[in-house]
Amino acid sequence: MFRRRSQDAPAAATALADEQAAQPRNPQAPKGRPTPKRSEAQASRRTRTSVPKDRKEAARDARTRMRAEREKQRLALLNGDERALPARDKGPVRRFARDFVDSRFTVAEWFLPFAVVILILSVLRNPALQFVSLLMWLVVIVGIVLDSVRHAVVLRKQLQQRFPNESHKGVTAYALMRTLQMRRLRLPKPQVKRGAKL
Template sequence: MHRARDVGYPCRVLSLFRRKSADLADPATEPVTPAEEDARPRGYTPGKGRQTPKRPATGRRPAGATKPLTKEEAKALRRERRAEAAAEFRREGGPRDRGPERVLARNVVDSRRTVGTWFFGGALVVLIGSNQMMPEAIRLASNLLWGALAVGVVIDSVLISRKIKKLVMARFPQTTQRMGSLYLYAIMRAITFRKLRTPEPRVAIGDQV
């Protein structure tokens, strides 16, 4: 009888040891999800006997050396980037063109014909016609043309400024934009040829603003 009991005893002890070793398995060997890995502090070192988890390769640059550009390719790339920057500036303008008040001022100018667009062309005619070698009648006509252009630009600038002030006060009563700066911005645009204006016009002549 005693021998039968003794035979079963080592089996029970062995099973207990197996269950204990399974319960005390090293957590360092368990797999870790990417979320758990990202939650760990910087400088974390995995426990001994544990493999360092690999980060996903998504978003990484493909392996391989980048071929250096030749001098001609680099020049072509710079030229292309300059063209893209110029086109973007032509469409959107620069920092001085930002703000709803500036957009409104541009639309007021672009929706009408301005005397200022003829200012520089007229100035060239006046410069040639006022030469001392020209007949007196041509010189007199050149001076009259210069005076007419100057008066026309002044009157046109006053009308543009008054319309801008009226629209800005109606649509942006809480504006912090300085009106003098806005008037000067509009007048400088008004004396620029329409095709050379930046940003490019977004309204046609005669459109309601």
Template sequence: MKLFRRGESSTTDAAADQTAVVDDSSAAGSTRTAVSATAGKGRPTPKRRDAQGKRRGPVAPAPMTPKEARARRRAARGSKEDRKAASAERKAAAADRRTRMLAGEDKYLLPRDQGPVRAFVRDIVDARRNLVGLFMPMALVLILSMFVAPALQTIVTLAMLVMMAFMIIEGFVLGRIVNNRVRERFPDSIDTGYKIGWYAFVRASQIRKMRAPKPRIGPGTAV
């Protein structure tokens, strides 16, 4: 067992005391840093709803009578001239958007009509003379003829079945043509198959003057 002399013991105790002082100082400094870092502002953070409510200002009291309620609604709507001006602006903006949509501006089109692929499909359909486009007016004529001459009901029904058969065949052929052309023009496009074929069929079944967006090319134009 090793014995320490009195001098060595004193030196060791002094070193231990100095180490303890340094550790205490470091701990105190860390505690002060932690306290200063975590010290808050002394109040909870208000909720967004409360903060917005304070920014809006005091809420007006509820109306006491129906007359007062009507007066408040009238004041909130503004004058008659202001309402007319606002309505005219909305109508003008809606008319402008519709005009741009019918012109084919991609920004104003419906999501189903947006993109260069859909515009190319519309051009293919508009450049063709599609028999399926005659289905709606011919069906209307046949239905009216049933009321004029009920004896022709069997003939009309047979004629409509024949027209539907032609529609199905032409829709299938049109879908194949459109898909092949789209793959040639846009080889990296994923907008092919049944969706693009059905899009072409629906547009072809519409009367030319009622199509939206309006056709950019005439029948027989090379696409």
């Protein structure tokens, strides 16, 4: 009995050693480095936790950081600096969509001025002018829809040609929302002139 067990023990130990050798050690594991000295660990812990002890001071610091971040984004929107733009405006696909819209004349960008004129005409007591305002409203809406469909089709085709391996999700809607803004009020500011070839 004792003899059989002593013969099986080395076989089990060899199998366990082979199994451990088959699994490579993860270099990112916590013990993949020497244990630091206590003084080093305490020093690194002190530098990591540099949170202010006063809540008001912490809130003031957070507000200052957020204000600086917003100012950086605002300047990027005005200058077209890609590095500091918000996530919705970043990337070459979104930039091309912006340039595509900015290089063309769109009916939708004149929606607000037309709406003001139509509103003034509809308030007047003259039935003929009210009929004209209703007709203008219909013409503007149909014009915007047809122009938006045309721009969406051309933009999708251009995106598939120029960026076949990039994601185009939400880019058409992003571009169409930009067409609704007047050119001077668009953010990020237009980087191309109207009529420019892309």
